[in-house]
Amino acid sequence: MSITYNKIHVHVRLGAIRANYRLLSSKSGGEIIPVVKADAYGHGMAPVAQALHDEGARTFAAGTIEESCELAEVLPDARIVSLLGPVDGVDADLMAKNGVVPFVGSAEQMDLAAEAAGRRTAPLDVCLKFDTGMSRLGFTLDDVPALLNRLKQTPKLRPVMASSHLACADEPEHFEHVRKQGARFQAILDALRRAGLNIQGCLANSAGLLAHGALHHEAQRPGIALYGVNPFHKTPMEDMGRELTPAMDVFAPVVQVRDLPKGRTISYGASYTADRDMRVAVAAAGYADGYSRGLSNKGQALVAGKRANILGRVCMQLCILDVTEISGVRPGVQAALLGGEGPQAIRPEELAGWWGTIPYEVFCLLGLNRKTHGN
């Protein structure tokens, strides 16, 4: 996908993602299943998965069935699981052809998977998805007898994995909830294995992998940590993710530099008034580029290695930066909205803080822009 109405440029350093993968591998006894859903959290699914395949990853978790099939074409020898699983007949068609491993967490998804399996000569591997405390998707422990029955009647469906998702693994104040989810998941695994299923257990996300060794089971599904975000940012457990390196840099060009005399207001709503004679740079980045209007009068960008405050409202395709103390700023200079060079580089956790959201959303929205990849 490439959009043409803007000037934002996202650069992804695959070397950082590889290093994060190696760091996570060193803490995992089992298999790491990199989560590359939503275009690898905006980082670009194909190049990211290719880089991690080079590092030894053999199973990947994409989002929709469609996205999983796309990845299966890029990495034909890898196992691709779809975290969302099938939602309609189109997905059933794709699964029949492609053999991606769907998460199946409801009777309806079971029907779609069975329909796909029926059209194949080979069996269809599936991952059984359980709710242990998210109350979002999945079967529960109570569903297990009916589920086993259904599987018995559908021999072409072959369960290879059971999974569940942790709601609070990154929040030390909620670790009792994590423990309960872990216990419920164990009870489910025990019941499935007693019935003779030969399955991998897969529970931990990034925070689970880093901080909850007892919940590792056979495989883990880290996402955000691969992209360099510390899940324990601003918690007492911050040290657990300190070595992770962000991989996404986002740049927008300065298009005009101008003087702003004391007393003059700036941008829509006149929400900022210059309190002294200032110099401002107008950069080609706004909410149409996924750069949130919530950053108005709050965020910062990096210009020539120095922090510049956003002044006034962020517009659709423009924002205004205070460069009074930064010399040599001219049109064409690239402002870093995320990342950038040097010790003042903007961390994803920091940008998310100004934005009033989490780094996941920052990556997904900025990652919709055109991208390049390097080491």
Ligand SMILES: *Cc1c(COP(=O)(O)O)cnc(C)c1O
């Ligand atoms: C997104 C997702 C993950 C990865 O979570 P992180 O917090 O990014 O590590 C794991 N499992 C499921 C089911 C997900 O949807």
